[in-house]
Amino acid sequence: MFGNVPREVPQKIALVLVPRFSFLPFTGLIESFRLANRLSGQELYNRVLVSSDGGPVTASNGITLDVAGDLSLAEACGTVVICGGLDVHLHQDKSLQAWLRKVDRRGADVGAICTGSYILARAGLLEGFRCTIHWENLAGFCEEFPDIEVTTELFEIDRNRFTCSGGTAVIDMMLNVIARQHGYELAASVADQFMHERIRDHHDRQRISLPARLGVRHPKLLSVISLMEQNLEEPLTRSELAREADLSTRQLERLFRKYLNRSPARYYLELRLNKARLLLLQTNMSVIDVALACGFVSASHFSKCYRDFFGRTPRKERGLPLQADEDQSRVAE
Template identity: 45%
Template sequence: MSDDTSEPSHHARPRRKPARAEDPAPRTVGFVLVPDFPLMAYTAAVEPLRAANTLSGCELYRWWHAAPGGGVVQASNGLGILTDVAVGARASADRVFVCAGGNPAEFDDPSLFAWLRGLARHGATLGGISGGPYLLARAGLLSGRRCTLHWEHVPAFEERYPEIEVVRSLFEIQGDRITCSGGIAALDLMLDLIGRDHGAGLAAGVSDWFLHNQIREGLSPQRMDLRQRFGVRDPRLLRVLAAMEANLEAPVPRVALADLARVSVRQLERLFREGLGRGLHRHYLHLRLDRAHQLGRESALSRAEIAAATGFANADELARAERRRHRQAEA
């Protein structure tokens, strides 16, 4: 651990009222930003704290930033955030959130992981946003816990950490561990925490400040339902689509899918062409290839392991399917 004991800078707050004797002690929130972190998720987490300070007229929250290597850390869009706490420094915090995007499976920084474990031992609640839960798991901080993370990272995470229960919710608060799927779900998470800390009235005021007219609960789903995503209404087609997405490792035979829809295979093929503009087999194949691409980008699995996880007999069969799709896209 470093001997750096410098206090993190406390950000100026607009329109603050004079301190009152009854003002609560401010909570300190740390943000550990991993290079290429998602700016939207970070902003959705930090801005509600600023708004809570402004609307309450006192400093309810203060925050600091850290990043591997220190200095200025760049978001995925190139915007830089200046850090004010060094990784390894003694830093006080009530909550610390790790915000990561890109490919968190490839990130490895033992010194950062050790520092996070130290913060947890000293009583800080540890949280992860977007791909941040992946790094908490790498640090051994999610053992025996339930967590969520961005849906794009879930397949690779489940392959690597089968012992950790993953729920596809907006956020999960489990005692001294908090995980969030990212994006604007970070706003809903912070509104929940503000409500717990200072009451539902202030949380509602912050939500209204950001034109967020419905505070979503943590267990709300991350993604739009199949009806919205694919623009289909036929319940038979929706049942089959759900079965396909739930069975990529061991694809369901066409006859079984038709039985699920209570139609013949020929009728099911027609439903797919009319509703989605492509046949049943091609749609299922594209789902499996998309998952294979995700695993290849975000996990350390071998090609053979990725093939097995997406219903292909071997890596060669997967490669042939990828080449065919590429040729079709160019045609």
């Protein structure tokens, strides 16, 4: 199982870079290996960078990295990590998927960081396993893979599968692995080098808390916003929200006006539209399916609300030509 005490050192780990991979989690992984090796005084982790075709890969920040070679160089590695990033829902590398299935059959630990979970899912390697993904990609992933058990944890280690939500959570995952494999003292020393003052457990939340995000600490207002975030596909009415928070509808309106300078209905609409934007950018769902997933009853109403808020239609968001339903909503304005 990934994270168990290794049978031999150094552990051979292949990092598979895919186009537009996220640089921060990739760097967190590389630096965790480097510091563990330096502070232990021995080579505990030996990593190799590869790509599907052996060519250089450009990260989402525009930096291009050379790799050691193609996937054949990773055949001898006991651990394979897919390094995901932006637009991974467009990544359809059948040869990589087939190769991943082959190394899995060989008994390798197979995992992913950031949005690499998409690639593992498409290869059929997450069926029957828990996984996680960056919070921004969670809705799109659940829509595309409804039968896969996905969580909001920082990272998940389930037998010989491991997934990580990305960002600095990669450091926490590796610190937990280093502690399991080589002792807490070494993991703490690596954390000190990172100036990472606390090793987070996988149950720690991905996002900062709601009060910190909003700059608001009113408990009833926060409970209503939490309810809204949990009910985007089938929005609750204003009366239902007020009743759940033990407020009158007038009190609810006043709270939103005072702390957020908008009505509850407006705030709720913005939540749904922001979710819709993520689905449009991260999935191949049709506009009507995105509309329904975000609580809109028609594509035309959704398109009008979307254009009013973002200044462009849902199809323009994807760089697609205008369609009839949007033409109709424009005429009706």
